Amino acid sequence: MMFWNQEIETLERGKLEQLQLQRLNKTLLQAANAPFYKDKLTDSAGRPVQLKSLEELAGLPFTEKKDLRAGFPYGHLATPRRDVVRVHVSSGTTGVPTAVYHTQSDLDNWTDLVARCLYMAGMRADDIFQNMIGYGLFTGGLGLHYGAERLGAMVIPSGVGNTSRQLSLIRQFAVSAVHVIPSYALKLLDSLREMKLDPRDLGLRLLIVGAEPYTEEARQRIEHSYGAFACNSYGLSEVNGPGVAFECPHKNGMHLWEDNYILEVINPETLEPVADGQQGELVLTTLCRQAMPLIRYRTRDLCTVLPGPCACGRTHRRISRIAGRTDDMFIIKGVNVYPMQVEATLMGFKEVGNDYVIVLTNDGPVDYMTVRVEIAERYRTMDSETMAKLSQRLGRALRDELLVSTRVELLPPESIPAVVGKAVRVDDRRKH
Ligand code: ADP
Ligand code: K
Ligand code: ZN
Numbered sequence: 001m002m003f004w005n006q007e008i009e010t011l012e013r014g015k016l017e018q019l020q021l022q023r024l025n026k027t028l029l030q031a032a033n034a035p036f037y038k039d040k041l042t043d044s045a046g047r048p049v050q051l052k053s054l055e056e057l058a059g060l061p062f063t064e065k066k067d068l069r070a071g072f073p074y075g076h077l078a079t080p081r082r083d084v085v086r087v088h089v090s091s092g093t094t095g096v097p098t099a100v101y102h103t104q105s106d107l108d109n110w111t112d113l114v115a116r117c118l119y120m121a122g123m124r125a126d127d128i129f130q131n132m133i134g135y136g137l138f139t140g141g142l143g144l145h146y147g148a149e150r151l152g153a154m155v156i157p158s159g160v161g162n163t164s165r166q167l168s169l170i171r172q173f174a175v176s177a178v179h180v181i182p183s184y185a186l187k188l189l190d191s192l193r194e195m196k197l198d199p200r201d202l203g204l205r206l207l208i209v210g211a212e213p214y215t216e217e218a219r220q221r222i223e224h225s226y227g228a229f230a231c232n233s234y235g236l237s238e239v240n241g242p243g244v245a246f247e248c249p250h251k252n253g254m255h256l257w258e259d260n261y262i263l264e265v266i267n268p269e270t271l272e273p274v275a276d277g278q279q280g281e282l283v284l285t286t287l288c289r290q291a292m293p294l295i296r297y298r299t300r301d302l303c304t305v306l307p308g309p310c311a312c313g314r315t316h317r318r319i320s321r322i323a324g325r326t327d328d329m330f331i332i333k334g335v336n337v338y339p340m341q342v343e344a345t346l347m348g349f350k351e352v353g354n355d356y357v358i359v360l361t362n363d364g365p366v367d368y369m370t371v372r373v374e375i376a377e378r379y380r381t382m383d384s385e386t387m388a389k390l391s392q393r394l395g396r397a398l399r400d401e402l403l404v405s406t407r408v409e410l411l412p413p414e415s416i417p418a419v420v421g422k423a424v425r426v427d428d429r430r431k432h
Helices: 013-031 052-058 067-072 105-121 139-151 163-172 181-195 218-224 339-347 383-402
Strands: 084-088 097-102 128-131 152-154 177-178 207-211 229-234 241-249 254-256 263-267 279-286 297-301 330-331 335-337 352-363 365-377 407-411 424-430
Touching: 013 052, 013 279, 052 263, 097 105, 105 139, 105 207, 105 229, 105 241, 128 139, 128 163, 139 152, 152 177, 152 339, 163 181, 177 181, 181 207, 181 218, 181 352, 207 218, 218 229, 218 339, 229 254, 229 297, 330 352, 335 339, 339 352, 339 365, 339 383, 365 383, 383 407
Parallel strands: 128 152, 128 177, 177 207, 207 229, 352 424, 365 407
Antiparallel strands: 084 097, 229 241, 241 254, 263 279, 279 297, 330 335, 352 365
């Protein structure tokens, strides 16, 4: 058996779209119970908005992160409070928090989606799965936890931190699959080396890697180092968390589950749809949620829809790796730069180690970009002349890719301190 739910995963496009329309209209009725959508989803005569075709969705307004903030805490809740059994709250470090609510049926559905993803990636009931990711308000922990349990795998809820404990658990229980964020999967390689352990000897066969942007180059490094399939996992709390889009073993983009979400890709400036294959902002409409349906939610994540069918037989369309978030972009000397462009260049060099940070500074009106990057352990003893040449080569490669001159500062392995949770790629110290 290749599928968790063959009928849904391979549903013929026409039928899938019929199902979407039917679920969309149900969602519109449900959403209208939320204070935020009440007026937006009723016409002038007070009748609920219902659509005759999926194309008509483009006529409805977007929902944005700032709307969720403005509505905090209950503005987007579409069920009576007594039906809610879980809430996830965003960190709020960048401003007002946002809350996302789930009924029991929402949680069951989310769990089933995650199980579908994991099954697609090759996880089975005989796998031993270590969930090395934050539990609690962050959705990555509980989301993967329940999904893997549903599938029947044995779950070790190790959470984040305490690297030596994590590694002992992996070895003691002969763990076969883990869930990690990419920056930690790379950092872990340094710890393994220090402990004189070969990452391949851990015996992992599957790494579920997601929660933050990373490049194909970083994935290949992870796969090669651990000798395992590093499967890309995408999701966001606002529309559940993990389980939105996931790679199949063909590794050609992530299937986005269109029985649960309607996907659009728009130009973030004009808000017009872009063609398949062109990069834009992913916009999602939920189709199965009760407590907190979202209509045309602007994710701020940039990707493309990949044209053509996938050899695995699933009919749900695929999105590319996320190129970055619209809010990760920085402007330097008038040029727009995404951290992932820097990562893609760096990770292409075998001399480059496992962590980097982009530092932005200024001298009056002139901005400078410095890429501080660790060198790989086996090049630690490089002489100063070779070092200078390497930093020149990196500088040139970055300039060719970004069209901005960049200073490169080479650091010994492990000099950039580890952070708990998602990596911070840009340190903007500019004062204007
Ligand atoms: P926060 O917004 O606080 O980071 P979330 O946990 O909801 O909280 O994070 C979701 C975001 O993480 C996505 O919108 C996306 O930017 C990023 N993300 C998640 N998975 C991936 C992935 N596989 N590739 C790139 N970015 C990802
Ligand atoms: K089991
Ligand atoms: Zn596929």
